[in-house]
Every structure is written in C-alpha cells, then in structure tokens.
Amino acid sequence: MQVQNPHSIKYNGTVQGLKYIWRTEGFRGLFKGNGTNCARIVPNSAVKFFSYEQASKGILYLYQQQTGNEDAQLTPLLRLGAGACAGIIAMSATYPMDMVRGRLTVQTDSSPFQYRGMFHALSTVLRQEGPRALYKGWLPSVIGVIPYVGLNFAVYESLKDWLIKNKQFGFAEDSELSVTTRLACGAAAGTVGQTVAYPLDVIRRRMQMVGWKDAASVVTGDGRNKAPLEYTGMIDAFRKTVRHEGFGALYKGLVPNSVKVVPSIAIAFVTYEVVKDILGVEIRISD
Template identity: 35%
Template structure:
C-alpha cells in the first residue's frame, strides 16, 4: 500500500470513528437525560428539590415544570456530547494502539491508561459546554437566569471572570475522569475479551471482518457496558459532586463559597454533609443513570463500528 493510500485510509478511519463515537454519546445521554437533570438538582441541593428522592423528584419536575422540563439542558448536552464522545472514542483507539505496542496486551492495563488519556483529552476540549449545560439544567421554570447556550456562555464569561469561569470545577473533573474513563474502558474491554475467550458460543456472533472473527451479541454488549459503568462510577463519584458544586456556585450568593477551589469545596461539602449525604449524595441515582448510559454508549459505538466496517482494527 502506498503512503498516500495509507494516509487516506487513516483519515477515513478517523472520520468514521468520530462519527460513531458522537452518535454513541448522543444516544447514551438522551436515554438518561431526565435522570441527569434530577441528579444535578439533588447534587447541588436545589431548594425546590433537595428534600425529595429520585422518583419523587422526577414527579415533581413534571408536576411543576411539565414533562419537557425533564430534558432541560439536553440541547446544550447534545452540543457538548457529540464532540466529547467523538473525541473520547477516537482518541481511545489511538492511545490503545500505541500504549498496547509500548506496554503489551497481556494484562489489558494499556486499556486503563488509554481510557484515562482519552477521557482527559475529551474533557479538556469540551468542558465549557458541560458548565453551560449544568447551569441550564439547574434552572427552575419561572426563575430563569439564562435564556440559552449563547447567553449562558456570554454571561459567565462577562460576569464571572472570563474563560477561567467556564472552566470552574475543571480539576476535580480531570481527577475524577482518570479513574472513571480508565475503569470504564478497561472493564468493558476486559469483559469483552473474557466473553470472546470463554463463552463465544453463547455471547458472540461470527463476523468475517473482525480480526478475531467474533463480535459480542447485543445483550452481551449491554451487560459488559453496564458493569463498566457501575465500576467506574464507584471510584469517581465524589469528584463529580465537587465539580457540580463548583460549576453552580455563582448562581446563588449562598453557594459562592463552593467556587473557591477544589479542595476547599470538598472540605466544605464534607463538613456540612459528611461522606454519604455530601460527597456521595445522589449516588443511587448515579447508578441508575450511569449503568444504562455507559451500557448504551459502548453498545452503540460497537454497533456503529460494525456498520461502518471499523471492527477490523484501528488503522491509526
């Protein structure tokens, strides 16, 4: 194969991988958008919902704000999640190949480091959109501060300190992303490997294009993704709570104290509410949303890889 043909093939692979990852992210986030919104309201102790649980909170949103309010902030989420997921999955393929060559593929530990690096790459590029989405999702009907994505971004930039304000909560996000993305990709890839090796007759289908000749069945993909989501969230959740409190700190004078820094915010959360009701507040809902979210994300990406003929191995 000529050098030009190889470059064209690599470029095609990157484009297809970006598209597959973006679609996977959009499907997964839309599937759990209502749970995402109530999680944000509970994490940041919104005065209208802090006394409620998951299902009573969802019912109250519908009663007070209509059923469409369950998806408040999801437009900003879609704007963020397509480039985020596209970057994450594509960079994972890149990091997986080169770390696999460097560390070897015997322990699958390269998948952990590749996943962590991919998560950090994606978060760094798309973090301001996550801040905007959180602000929009935290608003209650009749008490709106922001009118849309552009207004939210310009208001934060103009009134709260420029680009730095859009990255408020960035470091706890990065520290949480390393175990979250690392364990997500590691667990999924490890379970995928075990399924193909020890139970191919039950959990796999034949595929002539795949380098191993096998692909996971749809139920197997969903189950592997679900386990990956549960494992990853267990390690990274306190950083997620810290990030949300910092992102939303400037929306109310009573919560300004949460915008002073990562460790200061964690200390305040711990002193005020402890570990279970503070740093792990909303963990039950996070399992309810993270398990199907990661499951749908990995499953959609794997299906898209098959449809786009990407399951023959990365060409990067």
C-alpha cells in the first residue's frame, strides 16, 4: 500500500489487499521477504535492547552527576533519548537487510527481474546500483526511528512506573505488573511510536525503490509516465508524494502496519523481560 502506483490502484484496503495477494500470488505471496525479515530482526532486536540498557546507564550516570542526587531516576525525556540512541544504532547496523526486504516484498511475478533471495538481492543491488544503494532511505529512517523507538521505550517505561506508583488502580502487586498489564503498556507504546513516525516510514520505503528499474509496482509521477518516480532526497520525496497524492498518502498502509506493529512491540518488550527473569538476569529495562 505504501508504494503502489496511485494511477493503477489494485487495492484500497487491508482485507482487499490480502485477498488480491492471495488470488494472484497464493499463500506464499503473503510471506515474501519474511526470511530476510527474520534474519534482520534477530540482530536488530538484540542490538536495540543492549544499546538501550547501555545508553540508559550512561545517561542516568551523567544525570545523577549533574543533579548531585545519586537516587535520581530517568525522566521520560531521558528515556526518549536513550531509546533514540538505541534505535539509530540498531537500524543502521541492519539497514541493508531492511532495504532488500522491501524489494523482495514488492516484487511480483510480472516484475521483469526477480530477486531469488536475500543474498541474491544484496549482490544484485551492489553490482547494479553500488554500495550506497543499500542505504537508500537511511536519513528518513534515522529521523523516524528517533520518535519511533524512543517513544516505544519512553511510553512503555513511563506507563509501567506510573501504574506501579499508583497502586490504587490495582494493577501492581509487590511492585510487579502482570504480563497482561505489561502487554497493554507495550501496545500503547507501539501505537504512539508508530503513528508519530509513520510518514517517515512511507518515505523510506519509497526511496528504497528508487533506481530499481525492474520494479513492477512503484509510484509514478503521472499516468503517462511509466518510469519509477525519482527522488533527489527525503524532502523531495515528501514534496512529490504530497503533491501527486495528497497528505493522506503519507499514511498509506497505517491500518495493516498497526495490526502488525502494536502486538509486535508489546510481545517484544514483555518477552524480553520474561526471558531475562528465566535466565536469572537481575537488571531489567525498568531498573
């Protein structure tokens, strides 16, 4: 939905899109790029959580030194900063895999050239478009990941702290929240983060398609021009998207993305903490 040609709309909604992909590409079409996504998400999540803990410790130490209060805790704004650092590091480390995942997902049977898989896509992009092509859309990703990951961590941790401190609501027992309550906190964090950062995600995905001459379904400038629309940069991509398709185009695909992201963020946060409990690791995100 983020990258389909506005002059040749194949589906206008989530259910219609799922039905179209099922009808034209079968069950496997719904999972295109999933292998690359799984290969990307493992190091991405590991680096993100590790970076957040390290950034939190460093920022908290500096904050305590500045205030002279050894018992000072991270404020929501400082958590936002730690989360932003973690997001930038994790995203940058795995960005080439995200770029080829986007192309693997978008290609269809009518694409003149087919990527056979993640490594074939990486080598082909390198050979045909050069190393810089693997980082197309990196800038809007960096800008988008600051509110996205930053708000995820900040909202999740702040909500948990607030619920624990306000025991009259009955959500916490012995300074612990139930798995269900933590899932709800994670869902709220995912909703806020992805909604704020979503336009940058659309622009990132469109910039990733630039230069791919064999793409079968990418945004075009007008009905007569069948060549993919070129962007000179992030601002140009924003301007052309809004001019050709309106402001609403910046939120294309928001509904299916919410259905995916909100439970994903919630499960990721809670699983991370539960696994650390099982492994006997004492320091947790909230500590």
